Amino acid sequence: MKQNHKTLFAIYKNDIHLGNSYGLNQVDAIEHYLLASYQIQFKDIQLDEILKFQKLNQYKAIQAIASIHYIESKHHGETTL
Helix, strand or coil: CCCCCCEEEEEEECCEEEEEEEECCHHHHHHHHHHHHHHHHCCCCCHHHHHCCCCHHHEEEEECHHHCCCEECCCCCCEEC
16 A cells, blocks of 8 residues: 655744644645644544634645754854744
């Protein structure tokens, strides 16, 4: 059985970085992030329940840089998160 490769994405809501999540694509990563976030408080919640009150168009996912999502400055080796 072929295993799908998941990519690390940085998850944003209204341009505010919330965290990182793996997914097959951007939507998959956002859905995984939302499900994991809500399951902390509501252990049995399902994705369809979350999507009833969360608008996915407020979220975006950007592929993580170097798989850890940081940007190394070209000046003096500084690291920006």
